[in-house]
Amino acid sequence: MARARGSRRRLLVGGVLALLVLLVLAALASIVVGARWIPLAHVWSAVVAPTGGHDDVVVRSLRVPRTGLGVVVGVALGVAGAVIQGHTRNPLADPGLLGVSAGAAFAVCLAVYAFDIPSGTGSVAFALGGALVASVVVFALGTLGGGGGTPVTLALAGAAVTAFLGALTNALVLSDARTLDAYRFWAVGSLVGRPDAVLVQILPFLVAGLLLAAVNAPALNTLQLGEDVARGLGQRLGPARVLGVASVTLLTGAAVSATGPIAFVGLVVPHVARAITGPDHRWLIPYSGLLGALLLVVSDVAGRLIAVPAELPVGLVLALVGAPVFIALVRRRTLAAL
Amino acid sequence: MTAAARLHARGVTLGYGEHVVVDRLELAVPDGAVTAVIGPNGCGKSTLLRALGRLLRPRGGEVLLDGKRIDELPTREVARALGLLPQSPTAPEGITVADLVTRGRHPHQAWFRQWSRGDESVVAEAMEWTGLHGLADRPVDALSGGQRQRVWIAMALAQDTDLLLLDEPTTHLDLAHAVEVLDLVDRLHSRGRTVVMVLHDLNLAARYADHLVAMKDGRVLAAGPPREVLTPELLAEIFGLRAVVLPDPVSRGVLVVPVGARRSDARDRGPRNPTT
Amino acid sequence: MSAPPILARRALRVGPASAVWRPRAVLVPVALVAVVLLLVALDVGRGDFPISVPDVVGTLLGGGTQVDRYIVLQVRLPRSLTGALVGVAFGMAGALTQSVARNPLASPDLLGISYGAAAAAVATLVLGGGAVGGLFTALGVPLAALLGGLVSAAAIYALAWRQGISGFRLVLVGVAVAAVLSSVTSYLLIVGDLNRAAQAQIWLVGSLNGRDWAQVLPVGLVVGAAALLCPVTSASLRALRLGEDTARSLGVRLQRAQAGHLAAAVALASVAVAAAGPVPFVALIAPQIAVRLLRSAGPPLLAGGLVGAVLVVGADVVSRSVLPSTLPVGVVTAAVGAPYLMFLLARGTRASDA
Numbered sequence: 022m023a024r025a026r027g028s029r030r031r032l033l034v035g036g037v038l039a040l041l042v043l044l045v046l047a048a049l050a051s052i053v054v055g056a057r058w059i060p061l062a063h064v065w066s067a068v069v070a071p072t073g074g075h076d077d078v079v080v081r082s083l084r085v086p087r088t089g090l091g092v093v094v095g096v097a098l099g100v101a102g103a104v105i106q107g108h109t110r111n112p113l114a115d116p117g118l119l120g121v122s123a124g125a126a127f128a129v130c131l132a133v134y135a136f137d138i139p140s141g142t143g144s145v146a147f148a149l150g151g152a153l154v155a156s157v158v159v160f161a162l163g164t165l166g167g168g169g170g171t172p173v174t175l176a177l178a179g180a181a182v183t184a185f186l187g188a189l190t191n192a193l194v195l196s197d198a199r200t201l202d203a204y205r206f207w208a209v210g211s212l213v214g215r216p217d218a219v220l221v222q223i224l225p226f227l228v229a230g231l232l233l234a235a236v237n238a239p240a241l242n243t244l245q246l247g248e249d250v251a252r253g254l255g256q257r258l259g260p261a262r263v264l265g266v267a268s269v270t271l272l273t274g275a276a277v278s279a280t281g282p283i284a285f286v287g288l289v290v291p292h293v294a295r296a297i298t299g300p301d302h303r304w305l306i307p308y309s310g311l312l313g314a315l316l317l318v319v320s321d322v323a324g325r326l327i328a329v330p331a332e333l334p335v336g337l338v339l340a341l342v343g344a345p346v347f348i349a350l351v352r353r354r355t356l357a358a359l
Numbered sequence: 360m361t362a363a364a365r366l367h368a369r370g371v372t373l374g375y376g377e378h379v380v381v382d383r384l385e386l387a388v389p390d391g392a393v394t395a396v397i398g399p400n401g402c403g404k405s406t407l408l409r410a411l412g413r414l415l416r417p418r419g420g421e422v423l424l425d426g427k428r429i430d431e432l433p434t435r436e437v438a439r440a441l442g443l444l445p446q447s448p449t450a451p452e453g454i455t456v457a458d459l460v461t462r463g464r465h466p467h468q469a470w471f472r473q474w475s476r477g478d479e480s481v482v483a484e485a486m487e488w489t490g491l492h493g494l495a496d497r498p499v500d501a502l503s504g505g506q507r508q509r510v511w512i513a514m515a516l517a518q519d520t521d522l523l524l525l526d527e528p529t530t531h532l533d534l535a536h537a538v539e540v541l542d543l544v545d546r547l548h549s550r551g552r553t554v555v556m557v558l559h560d561l562n563l564a565a566r567y568a569d570h571l572v573a574m575k576d577g578r579v580l581a582a583g584p585p586r587e588v589l590t591p592e593l594l595a596e597i598f599g600l601r602a603v604v605l606p607d608p609v610s611r612g613v614l615v616v617p618v619g620a621r622r623s624d625a626r627d628r629g630p631r632n633p634t635t
Numbered sequence: 636m637s638a639p640p641i642l643a644r645r646a647l648r649v650g651p652a653s654a655v656w657r658p659r660a661v662l663v664p665v666a667l668v669a670v671v672l673l674l675v676a677l678d679v680g681r682g683d684f685p686i687s688v689p690d691v692v693g694t695l696l697g698g699g700t701q702v703d704r705y706i707v708l709q710v711r712l713p714r715s716l717t718g719a720l721v722g723v724a725f726g727m728a729g730a731l732t733q734s735v736a737r738n739p740l741a742s743p744d745l746l747g748i749s750y751g752a753a754a755a756a757v758a759t760l761v762l763g764g765g766a767v768g769g770l771f772t773a774l775g776v777p778l779a780a781l782l783g784g785l786v787s788a789a790a791i792y793a794l795a796w797r798q799g800i801s802g803f804r805l806v807l808v809g810v811a812v813a814a815v816l817s818s819v820t821s822y823l824l825i826v827g828d829l830n831r832a833a834q835a836q837i838w839l840v841g842s843l844n845g846r847d848w849a850q851v852l853p854v855g856l857v858v859g860a861a862a863l864l865c866p867v868t869s870a871s872l873r874a875l876r877l878g879e880d881t882a883r884s885l886g887v888r889l890q891r892a893q894a895g896h897l898a899a900a901v902a903l904a905s906v907a908v909a910a911a912g913p914v915p916f917v918a919l920i921a922p923q924i925a926v927r928l929l930r931s932a933g934p935p936l937l938a939g940g941l942v943g944a945v946l947v948v949g950a951d952v953v954s955r956s957v958l959p960s961t962l963p964v965g966v967v968t969a970a971v972g973a974p975y976l977m978f979l980l981a982r983g984t985r986a987s988d989a
Contacts, residue, residue, distance in 0.1 A: 162977055178977070180810060184915050185973030191840045192966050198829065205824045205832055284814055333822075340818035344811045348794050351807045414880055438886025445880040451737075454932035457642055461655075462877060466886035470870040471652040474644075478653075483642045495642050518885065 033304050036297060040311040044092065047318040051088040052080060054322050056330050059084070087212040090220050091318040091335070094212075094276040095286065097227050099313020100234050101272040102287025103294065103306050107241040108265045109164075115288030115347075116156075116273040120182035122282030124155025125274060127186040129207055130193045134200045145222045148278030149271075155182055156270045210281040210336020212321050223275040230271030234306055237264045241302040283336045285343025286313050292350070363390045365553070366411060366441070366522060370420035373406050373577075380406045381577040383420060388522075393544065393554045395568035397561060399598050403577040404557045405446060405526050411555065412443035412524045438466035442520040446527050448511050450499045456510050457495040460485055463517030485516035489543060505536030512543060523547065525556040529563065541567045561615045565589055566607065573597050586613045659929050660938075667941035671719055674948040678715040679707055681955045709847075717846040717910055718951050718964065719944040720854040722917055724907035726943025727861055729918030730925070730934040731900035734872045735893050739926075739934070741806050742919035743788075743904035747813035749913035751787020752780040752905055753839055754816045754823070756912070760835040761827035776838070777850070777909035784905030787812060792897065799879075800893050841914030841965025843951055850910040857906045858940070861899060865937050868896065876933040914965045916972025917943045946971075 052064050059067075059076050066072070067080035101116045128151025132144040162178040194201045206214060240261035243251045248258060276283070294308035317335065320342065324333040364387035373381040381403040388394055388411070396404045409415040410422055413429050422429045429437060442463075450459055463485070464478045486495065489509040494502070499510055508528060515523055525544070529537035537560070545567055548554050558564040564571060564585065571588040573581045575597045581588045594602045594615065601618040608614075645656035673688075680686040684706055686694075693699050694707045729742045743749060759779040792800070795808040820839070824832045837844075861868075874887045875896075883889050904918065921943035922934030928942070929935050950967040 158977075180813075181973050181976040184969055185977070188840075188915065188966050188969030188973065191836070191969075192962055195833075195837060195840065195962070195966075198833065201833055201836060202829055205821070205836075209821045209825050210818070284818070334825075337818050337822045340815045344815040347811045348808055351804055351811070352794070352797055409880075412884055414883055434883075434888050435886040438884060441884075443880070443884040445878070445884075448881055449737075449878045451876045451932040453926075453930070457644065458932060459877075462874060462885065465874045468870070470867040471654075473870060474646045474653045474655045475648070476646075476653075479642070479644075479646065483640070486641045492641055495644075 044315050048088050051318050051322050052084040055325050090212050091321050092314045094280050095314035095317030096310040097272040097276040098286040099290040099309040100306055101269045103291040103309035104234050104265050105269050106291050120155040120159040120179045121152045121273045122277050123183040123186035124151035125277040127151050127190045130190050130200050130204050133203045134193045134197055145278045149274040152274030153270045158182055207281045209334045210283040211334035219279045223279045226271050226275040230268050233264055233268035238302040238306055285339050289343055289346050364388050365425050367423040371417045372419035373410050373417055388555055389570050390553050392569040393548045394570040395564040396557045396572045397564050398574035402574045408524050408526050408557050413437055435466050440520055441522040442515040442518040443524040444511055444515050453498050455496050459499055460513045460517050463514035481519055482517050485513040489513040505532055508540055522553045527557050565612050566610055589613050663928050664938050671944045675715045678948050678952050679711040713847045713851050714843050717850045718843050718947045720858050721907040721911045722944035722947030723858050723940035724903040725917040726921035726940040728900040728903040730922040730936045730939035731896045733922055733934045735896050736805050747809045748784050748788045748904050749908050750813045750816035752784035752908035753913050754820045755783025756780040757820050757823045757835040761823050761831050780909040781905045784908055788901040838912045840963045841912040842963035854906050854910045869936050915969040917946050920972050920975050
C-alpha cells in the first residue's frame with residue numbers, strides 16, 4: 022500500500038515536470054509565432070544581447086510581455102477555478118462567470134470617466150477593488166438564498182450582478198467617447214495592448230493569492246466531505262471560507278484587471294486536472310495552475326494562427342473553445358448529481 | 360384465479376441510459392383490487408410503475424391498457440383512464456389546496472371550459488373524501504406532510520380515473536399519517552377503483568393489499584395474496600431478511616417480524632446492564 | 636347539510652364555456668391597462684416641446700394644433716407605443732420561459748436569446764462592407780436581430796435537449812451561450828471604428844430613440860397574436876407548472892407543449908429586441924411582479940405583459956424627466972431590475988426544480 026502511494030506520488034511529480042516542459046515549449050512558441058515568425062536564434066540574441074533591431078523590439082516589447090502575462094494570468098485563473106469549485110462544491114463554477122469581470126470593468130470605466138486615469142497602469146487598483154466588491158456580492162447572493170449555492174443560483178447571481186454593473190458601465194460609456202474607447206478594447210479579453218508595467222503591478226496580488234490558495238488547500242480537502250462532517254472533524258469553516266474567497270478574488274481580480282475578462286479557463290482546467298490528480302487539493306491546485314497557463318498561452322498562439330494575418334483576442338478563442346466544453350459537462354451530468 | 364385485468368405489462372424491459380433496470384417482466388394488474396409492489400432498493404419498483412403510467416417508454420415488450428399499447432393511445436385518453444402520483448410531487452409556490460385539486464380535472468377540460476358544474480362537483484367530492492374540510496384556500500406548502508399527501512391524492516381523485524398508480528405514497532409520513540392515507544386508498548378501492556402502489560413497509564403492504572407483487576433485480580419473484588407471498592423463505596430470498604411470519608392480531612392477514620442479530624434470543628429479555 | 640360548503644368558489648359560466656371567477660385576475664389587468672395608458676400619455680408629453688396630458692389626449696381624439704398633431708402622432712406616439720408593446724412582449728416572453736423552466740429566475744435575456752439578437756445587430760452595425768457584412772447590412776438591423784435571436788434560441792434548445800428539456804439544463808446552457816455571444820459581441824465592438832462602436836453600444840443597451848411606426852407594426856402584430864392566444868396558453872401553462880411527471884399523467888403532451896411555449900417566448904423576445912434592442916430585466920421581473928399582484932400560483936401571461944409595459948414606458952418617462960442626461964431606457968430598467976433580482980436571490984425563492 023505504501024509502495025502504491027509512493028509510486029503515485031512519483032507519478033504526480035513527474036506530471037508536474039512534464040507540464041513545466043510543455044509550458045516552456047508553449048512559451049517559446051508564443052515568442053516565435055506571430056504575424057512575423059522570429060527564429061529561435063534571434064530570440065536568444067534579443068534577450069541576451071539586444072541591438073535595437075526590429076526583431077529585438079518585437080521580442081522584448083511584444084512577445085515576451087504577452088507570453089509572460091499569459092503564463093501568469095493562466096496560473097491565476099486555473100488556481101482560482103480550482104479553489105472556487107472546491108468551496109462551492111460545484112463543478113460548474115467559474116470565477117469569470119461570477120461577476121468579477123463586470124466589477125472590474127465598471128471600476129476601470131469609472132477610473133477613466135471620473136478620475137481621468139488611462140486604462141491600464143493606474144487603473145489596476147480600481148479594477149481589483151471593483152472585482153473584490155462584485156465577487157463578494159455574488160458569492161453572498163449565491164449561497165445565502167434558499168437555494169444554498171446550487172449551480173443555477175450561483176450562475177444567476179453572477180448574471181444579475183453582471184447585468185447591473187453592466188448598466189452602470191453603459192451609463193458611463195455612453196456619456197463619454199473616451200471612456201467608450203478605453204472600455205471596448207479592455208472588454209475583449211486580450212494579452213496585447215496592455216501597458217508594459219501591468220505584469221509587475223499585478224504580481225504582488227497574484228503571489229498573495231497563490232499563497233492563500235496553498236494555505237487553503239488542506240481545508241479544501243476536508244470541506245469536500247460536506248460542512249457537517251468537516252465541522253465534526255474540527256475544521257473551522259468561517260476562516261477557511263474567507264481565505265478561499267480572498268484567494269479567488271485576488272487571483273481573478275488581478276488577472277482580469279490586467280487582461281480584461283477571460284472566461285472558461287477557471288472552469289474547464291480544474292476538471293482536466295482532477296482527472297489526473299484526483300480530489301486532493303494539494304496536487305489539484307498546482308496542476309490547475311500549470312494547465313491554466315498552458316491553456317492560455319496555447320490559445321493565444323492559436324489566436325495568432327487562426328485568422329492570419331489578423332489576430333483573434335485570447336478571450337474570444339477561449340469562449341469559442343470553452344463554452345462547448347462547459348455545455349458538454351452540463352449535458353453529461355444527470356440531474357441527481359447536481 | 361384469473362381476475363380481469365385492464366392494465367398489463369408484457370415482457371417489458373426498462374432502463375436508463377446504459378443501465379437495464381427491469382428485464383422482460385410480466386405483470387397483470389387485477390381490476391378492482393389493491394396491488395402493492397414490494398422489493399429491495401433498486402429492484403425496479405418505481406421504474407415499473409412509471410412504465411405502467413406511461414412516463415417511461417419500454418425498450419422491449421409493451422404495456423397494454425384495455426388490450427391496446429399504452430404509448431399508442433392518445434395522451435388525454437390515457438389520462439382519463441389512469442392517474443399517477445409520482446414519488447415527490449412538487450407544487451408551485453403558493454398554490455392553494457382548491458387550485459391544486461382542480462388541476463386534476465385537466466384531462467376533462469378544454470381551454471374555454473375550465474370550471475363546469477361537473478368539475479365543481481367532482482372536486483368537491485374529492486375533497487370530501489380526503490377530509491380536506493376548511494383547507495380549500497390554504498396554500499399547500501403551509502400544510503403538514505400528511506395533509507399535503509392527501510391533497511395530492513385528492514387531485515388524483517379529481518382526475519376521476521378507474522386506475523390509480525401511487526409511487527411510495529407513505530414514505531415520508533409517520534405511521535399515523537401513513538395509516539390515514541392507506542385507509543383512504545382502501546375506501547377508494549371499495550368503490551371499485553383499481554390501485555397499484557409501491558410500498559416500502561412490508562406490514563402495511565400485507566395489511567392493505569389484496570394482491571402482492573414481490574420484485575427483485577428487475578423481475579417478479581412472486582405474485583399473489585399477501586399470505587402466500589410473505590413467507591420466511593421468500594423474504595430470505597428477496598430481501599436477504601431472516602423473519603418470522605405471524606398471523607396479524609388486528610386483521611385477518613399476516614405480520615412480518617424480523618429476526619435481527621441482537622435482542623432476538625427469547626432468553627435475553629431485558630437490557631444486559633441496567634442503565635438510567 | 637348546514638356545514639359550510641367545502642369549496643366556496645364562484646363560477647363564470649356562459650353556455651358551454653366556464654371559468655373560475657377570480658376577481659383579481661380581472662381587476663388587476665384592467666387597472667394595469669389604465670396605468671399604461673396614463674404613462675403613455677405622460678411619455679408622449681415629454682421632450683423638447685412639452686405637451687400636457689389633457690392636450691395629448693385631446694390631440695389623440697382628433698383635436699389639437701397642427702404642430703401638436705405632428706409631434707404627437709408622427710414622432711412621439713410611435714416611440715411610446717413601441718415602448719409599451721416591447722414591454723408587453725418581454726413580459727409575456729418572461730412569463731412563458733419561467734413557467735416552462737419552472738424557475739422564477741429564468742428569462743430570455745439571461746438565457747442568451749437577447750445576446751444572440753444583440754450579436755447579430757452589432758455585426759450589422761459594425762461590419763459595414765465586405766462579404767459577411769454586406770449580408771447583414773442587406774437584412775437591416777431589426778431583421779438581423781430577429782434572426783440572431785431565433786438562431787441562438789434554436790441552438791440553446793438543441794444543446795439543452797437530451798431526451799427532453801429540463802429547466803435546469805436550459806438555464807445553464809443558456810448562460811454558457813450568453814457568455815460566448817457576449818464575447819463575440821465584445822470582439823465585434825473593437826473591429827469597427829469608434830463611431831460605429833458607439834452606435835452599436837447604444838443599440839446594445841436598449842433604447843427607444845428614433846423609433847417610429849415601422850417598429851410598432853411587427854411588434855404589434857406578434858403581441859396581438861400572442862394576446863389572442865392567451866386563454867389557450869394559460870390553461871396549458873397551469874398544468875405544466877406541476878412538474879413534468881404530473882403534467883404528463885394529466886394528459887399534457889409535454890414535449891409539444893414545452894416547445895410551443897418556448898417558441899412563442901422566443902418569437903416575442905426576438906421581435907421586441909429587433910424593435911428596441913435587448914432591454915434588460917423586463918422579461919425577468921415583470922412576471923414576478925405580476926405573480927405577487929395577482930397572487931397566482933405561477934407567472935401570469937397577460938398581467939405579466941402589462942406589467943412589462945408599465946416598466947418600459949415608466950422607465951422612459953423617468954429617464955426623460957428625472958435624470959440629468961437622457962439615458963437609454965435600458966439603463967434604467969437594468970438599474971432597477973438587477974437589484975430586484977438580487978433581492979429575490981437573497982430572499983431565497985423556492986424554485987421548484989433547481
